[in-house]
Amino acid sequence: MTFRVALNVNGEAHSAEVEPRRLLVQLLREDLSLTGTHVGCDTSQCGACTVLMDGAAVKSCTVLAAQADGASVTTIEGMATNGELHPLQQGFWEKHGLQCGFCTPGMIMAAADLLSRNADPTDADIRHAIEGNYCRCTGYQNIVAAIREAARIGSAAPAGAEA
């Protein structure tokens, strides 16, 4: 048995035929080849798969593809516009907010959710907002600095190419 799922991803309409057990992250990575969204665990702990769904951060390993029918999804690939990096991407580059880079897309999407709600977060706000995202390389120090920098650059606007 399969479902037809239609959704908007990074401003483009897509549809796919999916098994009931297919996860949103599998739809993104395997059907749409958007491999910037990563999978780092099987218990929804690591947050590497975080994307924005209708503007809110979700762990796409914990959303069935069928649940995303009709939704608008933003992934890391949708953050830069016309070749210009999103303030969060600039912040992560500027402040060395990544080492191996594997957690980075999820971190950036979780931070985008935060900044859409709170344009001037404290460090405690930032640390709380990325509590669901593991990083094993940076000790989080420069990730916090990167998100602070992104807020400074002035990204209060909702992130990405939302339709």
Added chain:
Amino acid sequence: MAIASPLGTPVKRTEDPRLITGAGSYLDDIKLPGMTHAVILRSPYAHAKITSIDTSRAAAMPGVLAVFTGKDAEGELNPLPCAWAAGGASGGEVGGVTNNLNTPRVLAVDDVKWTGEGVAVVIAETPEQAVDARDMIDVNWEPLPVVVDTEGATADGAPQLHENAPNNVAFTWAIGDADGTAAAIDGAEVVVRQRIVNQRLIPNPIDMRGAIGRWDAGSDEYTIWMTSQTPHIMRLLIAAFVMGVPEHKIRVISPDIGGAFGTKIFCYPEWTLVAWASKKLGGRPVKWYETRTENYQATTHGRDHVSYLEVGATKEGEVTGLRVKTYANMGGRLSTIGPGIPTTLYGRVLGGPYKIPNVHCEVIGTYTNTVFVDAYRGAGRPEATYLLERAMDLVADETGVDPAEVRRRNFLANDVFPYRNPSGLLRSWNGAEVEIDSGNYGPALERALEMVGYADLDKRRAEAEKRGRRLGVGLSTYIEMCGVAPSKWIGLVGEGWGAAMWESANIRVHLTGKTVLTIGTQSHGQGHETTYAQIVADQLGMAMDDILVEHSDTSGTPFGYGTYGSRSGAVGGMAAVRAAEKIKEKAKRLAAHMLEANPEDMEFVDGTARVKGSPDKSKTIAELALAAHVGYDLPAGMEPYLDETAYYDTPNCTWPFGTHIAVVEVDPETGHVQLVQYVAVDDVGKKINPLIVDGQIHGGIVQGIGQALWEGAVYDDEGQLLSGSMMDYAVPRASWLPELELDETVTPS
């Protein structure tokens, strides 16, 4: 016009644009035409005989292409090699070390030694089909008694894992002056003793392990993409030991790798399995990428020592003798370099930054029904530092001398370097010796004490008491053996590491002036593409944008020993410098020819080769690259092209050091520990890129904090991994941590 050297500056990383836009290519992102998917059936028992396996129902499932068991591979693939047999050559008794080498097979054949050991593999068109079919494999098991505790495994009556390892002892190893240490402790004014557990850890890179194997029918060649820190070593081991195919018939590629922390050094079963299976399938690529649960069960763990510490000291707190006996858990079978970690990288640095005249260390490597243990973040050296720092604190407690003062009184003085440990800790069994070349430990300690406000901590303690909290202060000074390592010291003739440990670099300056550095190390978060470009830019006076750093593909890079042991900057970086020096030498000879000057009169400055004293008589590196490429007018005997390779064998390890201080508040009612301040003063010499080095320090600190406060791998008595998922294993989270405070002192090697 000269380009400012980027050496020593916080250059933004060149690898970041692809990683912050989702354009990186990690193992799980790779799709190949016709690719199939492998899923492994793993043992639910920690110790059991396999009496039979029936794969017929699985093989009949939709989409299934093949099901293989250990028996299918047994005649074709050898057991995996152990490449570092603790102080001597593999398989023998050398230097007082007995090695009973029990290593894993690609799939277990007769028995399993831990929960999660692989016993069969299903290959199907989709991962989902492979998972469904795996669950249809029928195995008859005969469970056996289990032991998971490293010390308990050696006790009388403990379950036995291997017939050739009585009492589950994989090896015994000892270093230092046994008699002198015994006399020092027996005659000491103060003696303290403690049993110390360095708990088992799960390393947790966020990108797990994976591999894709592809056999090419036309050439009979294998390509294996794998999450490996050591692609060249893997090719060598798989070719020479596991598959028995010529080395040049295998190509290993490491794609972007999302962290490793040691776990991706090793020769794992799945690396060979996917390549072997691809040939069985006529060349269709076979992909395997583990789940997090598999990562916890089947990728190496770290630490897991039980140690008995005895310290002799004077009443003034000067340590006169240190004796250690350690039970080091190796797991159910030996990983690639497991025995090297609690021996060479542990016992040999037990003197630390201190002038302890008598040290003796005995290590018993044990087999238990747990997954194999191998290098993890610091690998042996943090375990040694932990024991030493416990020793200093115990002496402080016993003598009443302040813990910082105990460290001061025991530090090596500045005038002892290069320092040879009197107990012979740094002498290989063949007599080769490394020295601690440099150090200046006092200033780092004093700076850290100043930053944390050590003199005023009593006030903070009193203030915390008013809030019902207790304030605790932890102090650690350390040295670490980095930049591993001189080949004759660490190699087979010395410490027993399987081959050598030099590093390679090749530089080609193309006709257009664009330059490619290929190097034998492997970057998985350390920013090599940036750091090496800084080095080459500095050497050749070029813009960093004109330099491309290539690594991690055995086709197209010279053989190299990979990345671990804090060796890439110190050893790989020097290989890059040596290759650049050869380029400059050739450039000067060519420029002398073009300028009709004497080659001896040339110098290379700011990207130009010029006549000393006549800076207007010069040729830029770009002009020389063009002239060397076209080769119309070269000096007699000179080959075209600026293309030079260097192999650099380091004369010594490097010996960074520092002091870290942690301040915690404890809620006596709940036991909750809140880390409120962390100060770190590290001396790593001159930083090539402070941004990258400080980032490495942050990450290392938080992994250390994780072990101190939260992390621990726990097996129950049946060998079931209780900390079996990220829900059960406490990887540190951002909200649990304070802002770390860093500073440095700078002491050149």
